[in-house]
Amino acid sequence: MSTVRGARERARTEITLAIKDEARRQLAAEGASTLSLRAVARELGMVSSALYRYFPSRDELLTALIVDAYDALGEAAETARASAAGSSGPYPARWTAVTCAVRAWALAHPHEYALLYGSPVPGYSAPQDTVGPASRVGLTLIGLVREAHAAGRAEVPPLGATAAAEAARMAGDLAPDLPPATVAALVAAWAQLFGLLSFELFGQFHRVVEDRDAFFARATGELARTVGLTTGEDGR
Amino acid sequence: MSTVRGARERARTEITLAIKDEARRQLAAEGASTLSLRAVARELGMVSSALYRYFPSRDELLTALIVDAYDALGEAAETARASAAGSSGPYPARWTAVTCAVRAWALAHPHEYALLYGSPVPGYSAPQDTVGPASRVGLTLIGLVREAHAAGRAEVPPLGATAAAEAARMAGDLAPDLPPATVAALVAAWAQLFGLLSFELFGQFHRVVEDRDAFFARATGELARTVGLTTGEDGR
DNA sequence: TGTACATCAGTGAACGCGCGTTCACTGATGTAC
């Protein structure tokens, strides 16, 4: 395959992108489960059967959207971590830089967020392709805590006897170099982070939380504490 | 209206219940957005138009299911709090008694849980009737912390400067008798509790957390700490 | 450089399906006198 691609191939990638864009637009307007191949085709001025040249079924289109969304979110998190690392600030601040970036992406793409973290779409089960992209935010948080740990800026959170075995198992899977209690706290914080976001995005904070920026910053700052991140005496 | 109701009225409440039961059954089988009046009617051996004698539209049926689910969940939480209070145990244990009851209900009714805490159903917006029932779990948690506070078993969590104003506002709305920092931590813990549940129920813990009972108990035990609940020297 | 053939994007019609909601109706249950 040459780098100068033929007209056909170029058209194919372009139209594939256009289909996904339009599908995303409809997702934003309608929600995940009402996304329809026919409506996408109609909007693109194509006949519905033409989409089958690009996606073998509606579910494959959904999968592509999910993978793209996980990747976009993961990249937002990784970018935030990288720039926070550049500033060499304290680790709790780096943590909230990542969580705020995740939140910013979610607020900017609420329906894609719902596709990832809302109720599973009925009749659809996520294929293997999604698990890599799905883990990018979690891996970013693990990486950040690992760095803090190496720098001596992570205390080990308390861990009860009942959860010790599971914590050890999780640590073995996810980060054998970190203390099990840290990993357990990290996994919980990861889920809790998205709990805050889902409540904000799905309307549970309606008439409860108003200054959501401040609230979220405080709550995820506390999450940083629960995973053990500390600011050193040199302010880092 | 006499206490001995006529045959018509008795039939009406019975059939209304039957419709909701069947709708719940289909919710469990299919998910929220594919719930169909026609399918419910079919399963009950009625003609679809007959349902309009009981619910003026599909959305009203959905609302009834949502209200029932919030009430069932709220009652589970309240019952757990009441029996934990009877045992006079330490407050952190009472807290996890409530969270574990919430989780037990969610695991037993995953699709109803998704209806309440998953992505909003497209085209449906929750009416005013749902806000009372929706707040029962939150109110239970507030009540528990209030009791601990009165008993001197609640420390005041840290609160940064940025979030102080919002915390004061929330406290004014929700629990003027509690310190703003406590209320802010409580609202965050409430959202984070459901973050843990949503991740478990919506599949994000797949291949990540295995001993979920232990994991959840530890995580919500930590949540109790973040809202300031302590065990006194008398073990309460 | 030109020709023959293979590949593939997109068309248009069709299949078979389910949906929410409306409406005029029948017949049973309740109520007022």
Added chain:
DNA sequence: TGTACATCAGTGAACGCGCGTTCACTGATGTAC
């Protein structure tokens, strides 16, 4: 206690709609010789 009328549950047909997917096809783009 009996009769006349009102209320209401449930019927069955219809309206108008959208959906995913298949299939035989046309015509343009690419490739091998």
